Amino acid sequence: MARQRRSYKPEHKSEVVKLVREGSKPLGHVCRELDLTETAVRPWLEKDGARAQERAGAGGYGRGVLQAAASCKGRMDSPVG
Numbered sequence: 889m890a891r892q893r894r895s896y897k898p899e900h901k902s903e904v905v906k907l908v909r910e911g912s913k914p915l916g917h918v919c920r921e922l923d924l925t926e927t928a929v930r931p932w933l934e935k936d937g938a939r940a941q942e943r944a945g946a947g948g949y950g951r952g953v954l955q956a957a958a959s960c961k962g963r964m965d966s967p968v969g
Contacts, residue, residue: 894928901932902936904918904922904924904929904932905929905932905933905936907922908929908933909933909936915929915930915933
């Protein structure tokens, strides 16, 4: 029988992410200990990683792509020679 869908408070998700990121145990081990599935926890880790990039000022994937495109455009507009 399939598991019933469970919901978790943001505080709980943060604690799980902290255990995985700062601990020495692999994701699967932490999930088994807490009766969670890796499929449920992976998006929490991804969301936390995106937030960490924003806090660090990285701007994420989109910003780097836009900067590279602007750089290439400037080189393509100038004459060769």
